Amino acid sequence: MRTPFDVLVIGAGPAGAAAALAALALEPTARVGLVDRAEFPRDKVCGDGVTAGAVAVLRELGTTAVLDGLIPVDALWLSSASGHTARVLTGEPAYVVPRRELDARLLHAATSSGAELLTEKVTDVRQAGDHVVVNDRHAARCVIGADGANSVVRRQLHGSRQPWAHTALAMRGYATGAAGTPRLQAWFGSGSRPTYSWLFTTGHGPANIGCITFDGSLRSSRTALVTAIREQFTDLDIDDATLRAHQLPLSTRRPPAARGRVLLAGDAASLINPLTGEGIQTALLSGALAGQAGIRHPDGPAQPYRRALRRRLARHLLHTTAAARAVRDRRAIDATVSAMADTPLVAARVSAMALGTGTLSPLAVAAIIARRITGPG
Template sequence: MDDVWDVVIVGGGPAGSAAALRARQLRPDARVLLLDKAAFPRDKACGDGIAAHARVELATLGLPDLIADYRPTSRLSVVSPGGARVLATVARPNHVVPRKVFDARLVEAVRAAGVEVRHHRVRSVDARDGYVLVDGAIPARAVIAADGANSAVRRLAGIPASPDGHTAIAVRGYADVPADDDVQLIAMQREGWPAYAWSFPVGDGTANVGFGMLLPGLRATGLPGRAVLHGRLAELLPHLPARDLRAHHLPLSTGRPTPGAGRVLLAGDAGSFINPLTGEGIYYALLTGRLAAEAVMQYGEQGGHAQGPLRAYRRKLRKALGRHLLTTDVLAFASRSPGFIDAAIATAARRGDVFDLLVDVGLGAGTVPLPLAAAVVRRWLLDGVRRR
C-alpha cells in the first residue's frame, strides 16, 4: 500500500510524543501520525514530577531545555507509615511542571519535527497482512498505544488491563505555598496501607498536592471514593487546602500486561509502566515510548514478520528495565508490610547511600545491591524484635 503510515501513535502525552520524536530522529523521512482525542493544551491528573532520569530522556530526544525555565527542586522529605522521617538533598534535582504545560510543549516539538498531529478518537484497530488498519481508514505498519491508563487501543487489541489488585487510584489538586518552598514531601499513612499524600512545589507559589492508595483498599472502606481520597488528603496535609481536585487511575507495573500484540505495542500508562512504590510514570513513559519507536523503525517495514516489532520491543524493555522492574516487583511485595518501609526510611535517614538508592529506584531505573538490601532487612527485623 502506497498510503500506509510507517507508524501511527495513539496518545500525545509523554509516551506518544517520545515515540513520535524518536521515529523522526531515526528516520527523518518516516511517515508518522500522532492521534489524540484531546486538543492541546489539556490538563492531565498527575503528580507533575519530572525526575533527572526523565530529563536525560528529553535530552536524548533533542529537547534538553524543554523545562529549563522551571525551578529545580533538590530537597525531599519522606515520612514513613510509622513516623520515621528523612529530609535530604537528592543527588540530582527534580522538576515539577504541570502536565498542561509539559504535554503541550512536547506536542509542539512533535509538530516541529514534521509529525502530523490529528485530533481523533480511535474506535477500531484491526490486524491485516503486513499492517494494522485503524478505524477502517488509516493503515500503518505498526501502532504504538500511548493512550493512557484506560487505553482504548489496548482493549481493542485484546490485551487485558492490570488487575484491580495492581491498580492505585489517586486524587490530585493544587495548593498555595510560599514561593520559596523547595521541599518535595511524601507523607505515608498506615491506615489503608499502602497509601500516601504528597506536596510537590512548582516554584511559582503553588504546589501539586494529592493522595493515593490501592484500589482494593479504597473499596474496602465501604465509603464513596471521593470522600475517602479528599478526606485523607485533608487529614495528612491540613495546612494545604487543595483546589481543582481530579482523580485518576494508576495501573502499576507489578500487574503489567504483555507489552503488545502483533504490530501493536503498548507504551507508558497503557502498558502499566508505573512505579509501584511511588506512582512515578513520566520517566517510564518517555523511555518506553522511545524504545517502542526504535523497535518499530527497526522491524516495522511492510512485509516484515508480524511479531518483529514486538520481539524487538521486548528485548529493549528487558535490557533497559528488566532488572529494575524485578527490583520494584520484589520491593512492592515487601512493602506490603508498613514496617519494611519504616525500616527503609529509618535507614535512609542515617545513610545517604540508602537514601540515594531509594530515590533512584522510586524515580528512575535503579536496582538494590544486596548489601544495602541486607541493611534494611536487618533494621526491619530489629524493629520487629523491639516491638515484641
C-alpha cells in the first residue's frame, strides 16, 4: 500500500467533491482521494435545480466559478391543486444545471485543487486501528462516505438501509417545447398524499421535468410516476429514454453521521429535504463539514463532524421534520400555498426552509394555520 490518504472520499457527486475541496482548502498539501465507480461526466437522476441555498454553500467553498456562464433563475412558481399560485423569490439566483455538467464541473474543481481521482467501485470499508482500509487496497486516516442514496459505506458502518417510510421516490425526464423564460415551476397533485410535478428550465435546451411522491409505501410506483408526468406535460415532447426514477432518503430519519474514522455526507447521511426533495445543498454543506473535520481532527473526526452538522442543521432539520408531518394532505398544502401567495413574509419563510436551511417563524405558522381553518379562499 502507498502512503495513506489523509482523507479518502467515496463518491464524487456534490457531497464528495465538496468534501475534497474543503479538505484541500484547509490543507493544500494533504493527500485527498476521490473514488467513484463512474467515469465522469456521468448522468445522475435529478431535477437539476441548484437552489439559492446551494449557491450560498458554493460561495462558502469559494467555488461559485463552477456556475460561470450558466443562466440564473430568480423565481419559483408553486401551484396548489386548488388553483392557488405563489411566486417565490429565491433571494439569490438559483440555477438549472444538468447534473452531468454540474458534477463534472465540481469534480474538475476538486482535482484542480489536488484531489486524486480513482475510478473504482467500493465494496469494502474496514476500520483497522488508526486507519480505514478500502477495498483491501487503499488506507486512509479518514474515510468520507459520499456514495449516495444506496451508500455501501453506510451499510458497512451501520448495517442498515433507509426505511421506506422515510424515502421519497421521484422520476425525471427531459422534454422539449417548454418556451418562455428560465423558471422553476411546481404543481402539487390532488391525491391524498403529497406529490408534485416540476418543470425546471433555463429556456435553452431541453427542460427537466419530473414528479416526486413522498408516500413511502409506494415503492413500486414507477408506472404511477410515468402516468403523472404524461398527464401534467401533455404539451411537451418527452424523451422517453430519459425517464428514470430513483429513491430519495429523507432527513426525517437519519443514521448516525459518523463512527470512528468514517463519516457520512449527503444522501448517504439521509439529508434530503422532506418537503421538496432538494438535496444538493445539504450534500455540499455536509461534504464540506466532513472534509474539514477529516483534516482538522485526524485522530478523531467523528465527534467534531457531528457537532458541526448539528450547529449548521439541527434547527432546520427539526422544523422540516415537523412541517413534513403537518403537511401530509392536500388541504394543508392548499393552505400553505395560498398563504404564501398572499403574504410575502410567509412565502419568504417557507421558501427559506424548503429551499435553504432556514426555519419557520411563529408568525408564518400562525398564518398557515389560520388559512387552514378558514380555507384557502
